[in-house]
Amino acid sequence: MRNGLTTFDLLVFLFYLLGVSGYGYYIYKRKQNKELDSKDYFLAEGSLTWWAIGASMIASNISAEQFIGTSGAGFTQGLAVAAYEWVAAIVLLFVAVFFMPIYLRQKIYTMPQFLEQRYNATLSLIMSIFWLFLYVAVNLTVILYLGALAINNLVGSAGGGSFHLILVGLAVFALIITLGGMKVVGYTDVIQVAVLLLGGLATSYLALTLVSEKFGLGHSAIAGFQTLLHAADDHFHMIFAKPTPNSSQEYVSKYLALPGLVMYAGGQWVANLNYWGCNQYITQRALGANLNTARTGILFAALLKLIMPLVVVLPGIAAYVLHQNGSLQAEMSAGGAGVNPDNAYSAILTFLPNGLKGLSLAALTAAIVASLAGKANSISTIFTLDIYRRYLNPQATEAKLVWVGRMTVLLAMLLAIGFTWEDLLGVGGNGGFTFVQKYTGYISPGIVAVFLLGMFWKRTTATAAVAGMLGGFGFSLFFNDLAPRLLGPETIFYTAFRNAKGVFEVPFLVSMGWSFFLTVALMGVLSLAGPTVNPKALHLEKGMFRVPPRQLALITVILLLISALYVKFW
Numbered sequence: 001m002r003n004g005l006t007t008f009d010l011l012v013f014l015f016y017l018l019g020v021s022g023y024g025y026y027i028y029k030r031k032q033n034k035e036l037d038s039k040d041y042f043l044a045e046g047s048l049t050w051w052a053i054g055a056s057m058i059a060s061n062i063s064a065e066q067f068i069g070t071s072g073a074g075f076t077q078g079l080a081v082a083a084y085e086w087v088a089a090i091v092l093l094f095v096a097v098f099f100m101p102i103y104l105r106q107k108i109y110t111m112p113q114f115l116e117q118r119y120n121a122t123l124s125l126i127m128s129i130f131w132l133f134l135y136v137a138v139n140l141t142v143i144l145y146l147g148a149l150a151i152n153n154l155v156g157s158a159g160g161g162s163f164h165l166i167l168v169g170l171a172v173f174a175l176i177i178t179l180g181g182m183k184v185v186g187y188t189d190v191i192q193v194a195v196l197l198l199g200g201l202a203t204s205y206l207a208l209t210l211v212s213e214k215f216g217l218g219h220s221a222i223a224g225f226q227t228l229l230h231a232a233d234d235h236f237h238m239i240f241a242k243p244t245p246n247s248s249q250e251y252v253s254k255y256l257a258l259p260g261l262v263m264y265a266g267g268q269w270v271a272n273l274n275y276w277g278c279n280q281y282i283t284q285r286a287l288g289a290n291l292n293t294a295r296t297g298i299l300f301a302a303l304l305k306l307i308m309p310l311v312v313v314l315p316g317i318a319a320y321v322l323h324q325n326g327s328l329q330a331e332m333s334a335g336g337a338g339v340n341p342d343n344a345y346s347a348i349l350t351f352l353p354n355g356l357k358g359l360s361l362a363a364l365t366a367a368i369v370a371s372l373a374g375k376a377n378s379i380s381t382i383f384t385l386d387i388y389r390r391y392l393n394p395q396a397t398e399a400k401l402v403w404v405g406r407m408t409v410l411l412a413m414l415l416a417i418g419f420t421w422e423d424l425l426g427v428g429g430n431g432g433f434t435f436v437q438k439y440t441g442y443i444s445p446g447i448v449a450v451f452l453l454g455m456f457w458k459r460t461t462a463t464a465a466v467a468g469m470l471g472g473f474g475f476s477l478f479f480n481d482l483a484p485r486l487l488g489p490e491t492i493f494y495t496a497f498r499n500a501k502g503v504f505e506v507p508f509l510v511s512m513g514w515s516f517f518l519t520v521a522l523m524g525v526l527s528l529a530g531p532t533v534n535p536k537a538l539h540l541e542k543g544m545f546r547v548p549p550r551q552l553a554l555i556t557v558i559l560l561l562i563s564a565l566y567v568k569f570w
Helices: 009-031 039-044 049-063 063-076 080-108 109-120 123-160 163-178 181-216 221-231 249-257 260-265 265-277 291-312 314-325 341-349 356-392 396-419 432-440 444-456 462-487 508-528 547-570
Strands: none
Touching: 009 181, 009 356, 009 462, 039 049, 039 260, 039 444, 049 181, 049 291, 063 123, 063 163, 063 265, 063 291, 063 314, 063 356, 063 396, 080 109, 080 249, 080 260, 080 265, 080 291, 080 314, 080 444, 080 547, 109 123, 109 356, 109 444, 123 163, 123 341, 123 356, 123 396, 123 444, 123 462, 163 341, 163 356, 163 396, 163 444, 181 291, 181 314, 181 341, 181 356, 260 265, 260 291, 260 508, 265 432, 265 444, 265 508, 291 341, 291 547, 314 462, 444 462, 444 508, 462 508
8 A cells, every 4th residue: 555554554653652642641640749830830840851852852843844844845945955954053052052051040931031031021022922923823833734734645545534633633642742741741752753763764764765766776775865966966955056037937946945155144043043042942941951951952952953854855855856757746746736845755655665654654743743742832831921920810829820831732722723724824835844934034033133132232222122023023024025026126135036926035034134134233223322231131150151071072073064064065
C-alpha cells in the first residue's frame, strides 16, 4: 500500500502515542506537588536538565511549519532556506551568552514582565496583546493546518483519513500534554525530539535511496545525494543573485523569499533574534533553570540546529528532483489545487516501507504536538500572569492561576481550530513557512529593537520603547504593503519585484531589516531627549557574561562548523 498505513505502521504509531502519553503522565505524577503552584506549572522551576531544555527548544521549534513548510521551501528554493537554521544556531550562541544572564538575574516568568521591569506596564500590555494575537492567529493556526494537511495526505486515500478529524485529534493530543504544565511539556519533548530526529533522518535517508533507484544507481543514499547535487544544482546555493529583467518568475519568487546577501544585512538576524531571544515560546524553557544549566541547554539546541536541514530541507529537494523526473505527480498535487510545495514531505512519506512509514508519521506527529503544546503553554503563561493576574484578579490564589492557565490553553486551541477549519487566514495559498516568517516579521523589528536597546543602552526610555514598538509595526506595514505603490519599484532603500500575482513586492526580509534600523533610529532620537541614564536601566555587572572554558570550546566548534557549511554551499 503506497498510500495509507499498514497494520505494522499503525502499531508503530500507537506505540509512540502510548509511550509519550504514558511518560508524560509518569512525569506529572512523579513531579507533582501537593498543591501545584504557578511557578511550577508555568516554568517547571529547577526541574529541567540542560538536555531537557535543549531538546524541548528544538522539539517546539521543529513544528509542522518546519517539517512541512521548510520541506516545501526546499522544493522551491533549495538549501538556501537552511539560512534560517544556521543563522539560528549563531543567534542561540548570542542568546546563551548575553540574554540569559540578564533574564535570569531579573527573575522573570515572561517576556512582558521583563519589559515592565525595564520600561513600564503600558509597553508590557501592548506586547502581551501582540504576542497572544500572533501565537493564536498565526502560529497555532499554521501548525494545525500544515500538520493536518500532511497527515491527511499520507493516510487519507487508503486510511480513511479526514482533515478535520485529524485536526481535532492533534489538538486533543496536545491538550493532554499541555494541561500538565511545563514539566510535562519539557520532559515529553525529550522523547518527541528523539522520535522526530530518528524518523526525520530515516525519511531523508530513504528519500535519497529513492532518488538513487529512480536514476538507476541502486539502493545508495550517497549516490542519491550526489544525484541531487547534479540534477538540482540550482537548489544547492545559499545565496541567490539579484534577478535580472530576463529572470524567470520562479527565480524571482525565490529571491523574494530569500533575497541573497542583502537578507544578512538585517532581516535574517532580526527574525532569528526575535524568535530565539525575545520569544516566550522558546525562552520559557530556560527561565526556571540556573545560568549554567540554561546556557548548556541552549548551546545543545544550537548544535542540533546544524543538522536540521538534513531532516527538514533535504526531503523537499529530493521531492523536487523526483517530481521533475516524472515521479510524485499525483502526490504533489494532492488537494486538487495544482502542485503544492507543502505536499513535498508527505509525498516522500508515501514511498516509505512498512513500519518506517509509521515511524515517520510518529516523527511528524511529534513535531506538530510538541510545537502545539509549547505554544499553548506560552499563551497560557502570558495571559494568566501578564493580563489576568495583573489587571483582572490581582488577588488570585496559586490554584486559581493554574486553573485559569488551563482554561486559556483550551480556549486558545479552540480558536486555532476555528481559524484552521476552513483555512480562514489563507495559509494554504502562501506556503506555510513563508507565511509564518512574513507575518511574524511585522512585529519582529520593534520587538528586537526594544529588547536590544533596553538591555544594552542605559539611556533608552519607556516613551521611546512604546514608540519603537508601534513604529516598528508601522514601518513594516509601509515597506511590505505601501512602499512600491508610493515610491515606485526601485529606490535607494530597496528594489521591488513582481510577485506571482504580478504585483510589485519588496522582499520581506529586506522590509524587516529597514524597519529595524528605522525603529532603532526613532528610539535613539526620542531617548536622547531623556536622562543620560534612565532610572529603570539595567545595571550590567562586570563578568556577568563570562563563559566557562567548556562552553566556550563548544561555541567555537559550532561557529567553525557553520563557517565550513557556508564555504561549501556558497
